[in-house]
Amino acid sequence: MASLLNRLVRDPLTQKKLRRFTHIRRGYWSFLILVFLALLACAAELLVNNRALVVRYEGEWFFPTYGAIHTGREFGLDYDYEVKYRELREHFRAEGRGNWALLPPVPYSATENCYPGEIFRPRPPDWKKGHYLGTDQINRDILARLLYGFRNALLFAACFIGLTYLIGITLGCLMGYFGGWFDLLVQRIIEIWSNIPFLFVVIIVASVIPAGIGMNLWILLGIVVLFSWTGMTYYMRSVTYREKARDYVHAAQVLGAGTGRIIFRHIMPNILSTIVTFIPFTVSGAITALTALDFLGFGLPPPTPSWGELLRQGTSNLNAPWIVASAFIALTFVLTLVTFVGEAIREAFDPKKFTTYQ
């Protein structure tokens, strides 16, 4: 597989297409912004977190972001649960003994109640406190939830693509290559399978999962993948059919190449480059699906940060428009970027670029 990818990237045809892609500016910039956002999401703990980045205490350095939990007592406070770093920072300042704590730009986590002890109500953006987009109905920071929600969505989309394409490509390729009764049989199975209503299955599965396990990202992913791989097989089946009849495959057969060699070394590389054009649209599909499920309440369990859950809160708290506005703008922005990238890839990979007649 690695050599296959390497071969695809080394291929000057692919490189030409990539070069063409970089010249389609809207798509290329969208791609750069998306990559930047994805990197931000990867480093979310450093940007939006209630743990300090650096703590200087009694001449010692602490980097609590990724490490184990530090208790309050370690920093001279009088409790044994995890340190509240925002309070610690104020405490050090008040002490004036040269100890200090550096917190991320947004010093809140996605699941924490930022106003413990106060009533639950959405609070509008407050730049002084660092709630740049306000808080939601149970006092959680919206920016934090957006960023971590985005990370979840990206993780979901990446795994979704990997799994659906793996199943879809393999099965579709085999169907196209072998044809005959195998093809017919699998086609019928797929048709039956794709007639099972997806939403009901999610509801049923969600209700029968033992409480000890609970719904989580991986189970949800499994269910969604189970009902989404079929789309890819149709495409793969037909392109494999087409490729199989081409002379280079015959040439390999005359040389004595076996089935595996023909599929993996000959047919696959010729098909995979066309699949790239689907990826952005699958990504936007996956993000939309996850958001929709969360919005309906069949998605990730609370308190997992997610955009669908934010949207739901927003629609039920229309008197707090910052919630729905944040989620809506973020979703639209990201999906638009992904679509622009998709368009640009499709254009860059189009062999018949600019051929229209008067």
Next chain:
Amino acid sequence: MSQPAASASGAPVLEVRDLVTTFDTDAGRLTAVDGVSFTVHRGRTLGIVGESGCGKSVTALSIMRLLPQPMGRIQSGEIRFDGRNLVTLPHEEMRRIRGDRIGMIFQEPMTALNPVHTIGRQLSEVFLLHRTKDKREALRLSVEMLAKVGIPSPEIRVGEYPHQLSGGMRQRVVIAMALACRPDVVIADEPTTALDVTIQAQILELMQSLQQELGMAIVLITHDLGVIADMCDDVVVMYAGRVAEAGPVERIFAAPSHPYTRGLLNSIPRLTTRRKSRLNIIEGMVPSLAEMPAGCRFQNRCPWQTAVCATQPPLSAVIPGHTVACHRTAELPPAAIGAASAPATGPAPVPATTAPATPLLEVRDLSMHFPVKEGLFQRAKHACRAVDGINLTVHPGETIGLVGESGCGKSTLGKCIVRLNHPTAGRLVFEGTDLAPLSARALKPHRRQLQMIFQDPVESLNARHTVGDIIAEPLVIHNLGDAAWRQTRVLALLAKVGLPANAADRYPFEFSGGQRQRIGIARAIALEPKLIVCDEPVSALDVSIQSQVLNLLLDLQREMGLSYLFIAHNLAVVKHVSDRIAIMYLGRIVEIAGADAIYREPRHPYTRALISAIPQPDPTHRQERIVLKGDVPSPIHPPTGCTFHTRCPHATDRCKAEAPALRPAGTGDHQVSCHYDL
């Protein structure tokens, strides 16, 4: 309305002056047509000849103003038609001229017709656009026009769809559409290239008779010098976007003055060329538009190139009416070209191998029937008898030519022999082993001895592998040597087929068609096989490249003692490389004989028609063709008796009832399957 051609000739209808057409591509602006001028006269036929990439088709599209948008643009020049300049004409007026005053015939009749509309509807559209508002009147005119282009029972055919017609019939419909409004000029872009020789003969004859009747001027674009010699009054030879030479057809063929024209005429194999001799070739290939040499564009391939060629040669007259773009016309020796001249130079022909007792390959009663499934349950109701009882013997070092029209089963036979198809019946004895029943695993060791060269070098090379990988693949599959040994072997093979060593790291698309075919050949000989099935190995190549590849195949045969099964539709090419030739018709061999014998004294009426249908590149010998009626019947329901009786000019009642067997006739091993000695 129709005027006799003779009285109208002489008046120019279309004049192209200094036409420059460019394309904007990723590689920058490319000039596809660079200063082309010519005049077309009423009732005459102008041929534009040249290899692919010479700008012939772009010239035609420029005249029609149908260049691909937005890349294509006419930069400068004039196209004068009927007192107007088509280059500056508004779209609206141009649309009125197109189809009405200037008609166009396209190469591919399948794609030129819309598959979802009936013939009648498509043809009526032309009349509705330009002639009448009444649909019924348009349909009546359509039926009339279909009758004119020789389509039987046109009133039924108007209701049919393109796929219900054969290739030849479709091209007749395309011609009917082009001629519907009796245009002054018809542009035919490779009108017969996609057709078989016997169908080509029908279409060419149709075009000639229609021209006589309607008096239109024809611009005939083709790469086939035979078609040019057969059809044209005047010729424009194009090379790399410029006119190399122009003049009357007899003059061009008798006294070609441009080195390119000479090279072309010298390089094509003719039926009269000595067999298996090396062909004179034009070295190299047409430069790509992005890297045109300054000055004369032919200089890098020209044997007479000197310093003066670095400047652009003007188009100057040799005699009035015959112009040439070459600096050195006056200094060149007179051209020694005629239909009967064998190549003057080149080594002696390959000595005919004396046939040893043990044949390399024996094909016995081989049949390949494809089931035709019908009905709800997809039961096999009929069989398509693609190959039907073939007997053939190939001796070591011998070339067997296999000739026939498309659909005759020649490619299927080739695929059966390399076991790409699993034959339905019969034996394939190769070096004492019957390959027909073997499984893929048992076949693998035999594959080393039995290789194939494919028709389309673009299709047959995997675009995602480097050339080195492609050539090394047979060695990898058969587990020969280590990586380092394979590497040296690849370089040796590249050298053998005349490619540079640095080709190994490049990809197929970086090479031209001829070079790609060389890569395919290198792959085929990598395992040092004994027999190579060549399935139309040169038919996708340009004329000047064809001879290079044929020479290579002959050289390799001499060096390696290879046997070839050479499948092609071009009898002249097959005759040039073969020792014996088998003619196939509807899955059967109708005649088999020594290559010279079959050409000198063809015995089967089909062979005779095939030979006479080949347009000879010699305008002084416009012989009477034997034009066969109709098309090749379907192999699903072949005619009873002799399968050829439906088209045979000599058919009798006996032919309809009784199938002839292959029987000895004439001298030597000449065999023919015909009841009569004609």
